[in-house]
Amino acid sequence: MSAQVDTHAHEDDHGHHPKETFITKYIFCQDHKMIAKQYLITGLIMGVIGVLMSLLMRMQIAWPTEPNVIFEFLLGKWAPGGVMDADIYLALVTIHGTIMVFFVLTAGLSGTFSNLLIPLQIGARDMASGFLNMVSYWLFFLSSVIMVSSFFVEAGPAAAGWTIYPPLSALPMAQGGSGLGMTLWLVSMAIFIASSLLGSLNYIVTVLNLRTKGMSMTRLPLTIWTFFITAVIGVVSFPVLLSAALMLIMDRSLGTSFFLSDIFIQGEVLHYQGGSPVLFEHLFWFLGHPEVYIVILPAMGLVSEVLATNSRKPIFGYRAMIASILAIAFLSTIVWGHHMFISGMNPFLGSVFTFTTLLIAIPSAVKAFNWITTLWKGNLQLNAAMLFSIGFVSTFITGGLTGIILGDSALDINVHDTYFVVAHFHLVMGISALYGLFAGVYHWFPKMFGRMLNKNLGYIHFWVTAVCAYGVFFPMHFIGMAGLPRRYYTNSNFPLFDDTTNVQILITIFALVGGAFQLVFLWNFFYSIFYGKKAEQNPWKSNTLEWTTPVEHMHGNWPGQIPHVHRWSYDYSKPGHDEDFVPQNIPLKEGEEESHH
Amino acid sequence: MTGLLTILILLGITIAIWQMVKIFDLAQVNKDTSQVANDGDNKVQGYLMLAFLGFIYGITIVSFALWGDLPLTSNSASEHGPEIDRLMVISMTVIFIVQTITQFLLHYFAFKYKGEKGRKALFYADNDKLEFIWTVIPVIVLAGLIMYGLFTWTDIMNVDEDDDPLVIELYAQQFNWKARYAGEDNVLGKANVRLINLDNANILGLDEADPNAQDDIITTELHLPVGQPVLFKMRSQDVLHSAYMPHFRAQMNCVPGMITQFAFTPTVTTEEMRLNPDIYEKVKNINKIRVNKSKKLQAKGEEPLDSYEFDYLLLCNKICGKSHYNMQMKIIVESEEDYMAWLQEQKLFKNSLVQN
Numbered sequence: 001m002s003a004q005v006d007t008h009a010h011e012d013d014h015g016h017h018p019k020e021t022f023i024t025k026y027i028f029c030q031d032h033k034m035i036a037k038q039y040l041i042t043g044l045i046m047g048v049i050g051v052l053m054s055l056l057m058r059m060q061i062a063w064p065t066e067p068n069v070i071f072e073f074l075l076g077k078w079a080p081g082g083v084m085d086a087d088i089y090l091a092l093v094t095i096h097g098t099i100m101v102f103f104v105l106t107a108g109l110s111g112t113f114s115n116l117l118i119p120l121q122i123g124a125r126d127m128a129s130g131f132l133n134m135v136s137y138w139l140f141f142l143s144s145v146i147m148v149s150s151f152f153v154e155a156g157p158a159a160a161g162w163t164i165y166p167p168l169s170a171l172p173m174a175q176g177g178s179g180l181g182m183t184l185w186l187v188s189m190a191i192f193i194a195s196s197l198l199g200s201l202n203y204i205v206t207v208l209n210l211r212t213k214g215m216s217m218t219r220l221p222l223t224i225w226t227f228f229i230t231a232v233i234g235v236v237s238f239p240v241l242l243s244a245a246l247m248l249i250m251d252r253s254l255g256t257s258f259f260l261s262d263i264f265i266q267g268e269v270l271h272y273q274g275g276s277p278v279l280f281e282h283l284f285w286f287l288g289h290p291e292v293y294i295v296i297l298p299a300m301g302l303v304s305e306v307l308a309t310n311s312r313k314p315i316f317g318y319r320a321m322i323a324s325i326l327a328i329a330f331l332s333t334i335v336w337g338h339h340m341f342i343s344g345m346n347p348f349l350g351s352v353f354t355f356t357t358l359l360i361a362i363p364s365a366v367k368a369f370n371w372i373t374t375l376w377k378g379n380l381q382l383n384a385a386m387l388f389s390i391g392f393v394s395t396f397i398t399g400g401l402t403g404i405i406l407g408d409s410a411l412d413i414n415v416h417d418t419y420f421v422v423a424h425f426h427l428v429m430g431i432s433a434l435y436g437l438f439a440g441v442y443h444w445f446p447k448m449f450g451r452m453l454n455k456n457l458g459y460i461h462f463w464v465t466a467v468c469a470y471g472v473f474f475p476m477h478f479i480g481m482a483g484l485p486r487r488y489y490t491n492s493n494f495p496l497f498d499d500t501t502n503v504q505i506l507i508t509i510f511a512l513v514g515g516a517f518q519l520v521f522l523w524n525f526f527y528s529i530f531y532g533k534k535a536e537q538n539p540w541k542s543n544t545l546e547w548t549t550p551v552e553h554m555h556g557n558w559p560g561q562i563p564h565v566h567r568w569s570y571d572y573s574k575p576g577h578d579e580d581f582v583p584q585n586i587p588l589k590e591g592e593e594e595s596h597h
Numbered sequence: 598m599t600g601l602l603t604i605l606i607l608l609g610i611t612i613a614i615w616q617m618v619k620i621f622d623l624a625q626v627n628k629d630t631s632q633v634a635n636d637g638d639n640k641v642q643g644y645l646m647l648a649f650l651g652f653i654y655g656i657t658i659v660s661f662a663l664w665g666d667l668p669l670t671s672n673s674a675s676e677h678g679p680e681i682d683r684l685m686v687i688s689m690t691v692i693f694i695v696q697t698i699t700q701f702l703l704h705y706f707a708f709k710y711k712g713e714k715g716r717k718a719l720f721y722a723d724n725d726k727l728e729f730i731w732t733v734i735p736v737i738v739l740a741g742l743i744m745y746g747l748f749t750w751t752d753i754m755n756v757d758e759d760d761d762p763l764v765i766e767l768y769a770q771q772f773n774w775k776a777r778y779a780g781e782d783n784v785l786g787k788a789n790v791r792l793i794n795l796d797n798a799n800i801l802g803l804d805e806a807d808p809n810a811q812d813d814i815i816t817t818e819l820h821l822p823v824g825q826p827v828l829f830k831m832r833s834q835d836v837l838h839s840a841y842m843p844h845f846r847a848q849m850n851c852v853p854g855m856i857t858q859f860a861f862t863p864t865v866t867t868e869e870m871r872l873n874p875d876i877y878e879k880v881k882n883i884n885k886i887r888v889n890k891s892k893k894l895q896a897k898g899e900e901p902l903d904s905y906e907f908d909y910l911l912l913c914n915k916i917c918g919k920s921h922y923n924m925q926m927k928i929i930v931e932s933e934e935d936y937m938a939w940l941q942e943q944k945l946f947k948n949s950l951v952q953n
Contacts, residue, residue: 343852
């Protein structure tokens, strides 16, 4: 009821906005569509930084301690004579991970598309609170600036890995990066978490309260389901990381001993007593594992939508898809211990976490099978977004399957923290989520900017990326199984691994080519914002409500009344209709049955 | 040199992209410019999907052919090693089958059902039976793997005190390892980092008053007698480290403030392992690589690399600071006699202290 009152209030409200200035329109804007664009562009900039760091690392690993003018140019004093310093290598590892996981794949992906699509697809004028939404973006922006600025600190940025396990992260004498660099990391993350929480609360409230008439929960597109559940996971788990970060700050500055005990370093005994680093690991992974689902679920939602639209078929097993999203969300909060099998926690706990971890493979498998079946007997429109969605399913399967090995505590003993892990999570959540992001950008670019992306550039971008992604991460499994630990600045101190050097070089070449071809995307993106072909209202012939809004953005999204919804969003190629799509706002024909009930 | 080469490659790629963009733009004059896939695009992309399936299979085959002997799925040197390896091979086989089938279906469907104007897709929203089947099949397969995995895990992690294992402490610090043998009594003396006294060389913080500590032996090499169960007690003095012994399929974190443990029984001596045909081949190959590298180094006027001889290793596998990449200790597995002889040569803790 309240939803309807609210909707009406908005309807009356429409058209009476105060005059906009440049600042209220482009900078401190409260319109969800502009905020989505701000998230996307900030995310892309962070993405460029993050990917560049990974390329620097790859060059160092392939040609260790060889002078490289690129290092000298980009890293300055940390690459004297062009030879990368070991400290900065670990800093690159750390900041690359942090930026990609949080700033690109959490904020850049979920922030962009939750903001863009939630109001548009549920039929709302805007987010429940435009102001909080704006604050959320600017906190994200602030945290991004702080994170990047840590590179300009005298002793270097945080370098304890993105998991910042204490005591390494807690003790400035343990490594240079654990001084001011780590402080900046923690401050940046605390602000980031505040931003994420504000955003998530807004998404939850908006989805629950502002759906248009007829938009029941079981008529929601899967995108909205995934954004909604992602926000719930975020609200449940991010505060735990915040508390861990605050406790770590206290250990660092106020002399508490939450995570530290019995430490002798650089010739002196420290006063800490009674804490445990394992406690930090628990707290970290209680967010850290749900975090990978915070990253992947929105990508799954976008991919489901793009697959259905471009297959001209309903998503297969809509209810099973929702059920598996819920199952994944629930299970994601009780599997964190699989990162800690050999952390020194009780082996019995390891058994429990093995059990819950392998359970999560079941809903994941259901989703993969349902996506494949969605393609079956479709009429596939192989747009760039569709290619990235198919690519998503492919890398999600390849990367997900090795999770069966890593989730098995007995097998984890020997591949834990090796390149095998690097290959696994990059495929299943890194590359897959990036594909989800790209699929989303290619598909909704017309909605965001009113123009089309160049399709041929999209094709080039996809195919080179797809080949390089496999080229980088597939061979990596093998050097991991050979026992090669990750996060080594160079492997040349271990003749044992000399036979992996050629593989490393091959991987680096794939990485450089793949990285370089992202320029195609960036060029296409920025060029098309200004000079792309003007978009039609519904270029992909899609059913969801966002395509009923005018191409030119306006406050309140719809001129006049918000459309009412009469069907789910997947009536593609429904028998009895001439067109192969039936938008959600089209009433049922006489005698027509609603599809999935 | 490499840097210059990289820059040149990147530059070349950028130019290639720029040229391709121009070509595509020029080619698009007088053509359908809607930027939505048409039948022609669908056809090309559909065939590319099929080609990509070939690429995935190809890279799988090439990887196995070229690097299939890198993985440690055989030649383990501990009693529980073959169990892990067997489980690994079974899991990999399951994965391989699922991967091959699902990637085929995905890419083949993408090719087979590529869009054509005027064709209508099948309206197919649900099939409870089908969904039931592909929920139950993973359940069964995973249940099998979970059971197997859990039995293996419990077996490995449960230390059987009746075996009377040899107790050895692995002590980690930035950036090296020490081993402490319990000595005659097979009981490690009490220790805490607060007792470290660098002045009298009590570097591991042993309780100098503890009788059990007197016969402890601190070494920088890890010697193990073949065939005897060993119980490792891990300790770290500063940050997290991880004691990773890949050949023995063993790993456990070393956590400041607590003692962790891992037990295994070495089954193959270093000498025997060096003669193992697989390892022999591997070492030969590595030495070939090192000779090539040495030639390049010598051309630059640098020292050539030593030739490599196989040894078991203990590596640090948890990021621990600047020299994490070089935190290692040699492990030597030898006969009981050799082990005892070596141990006799080492100093007892009480004799290792510097008297002031």
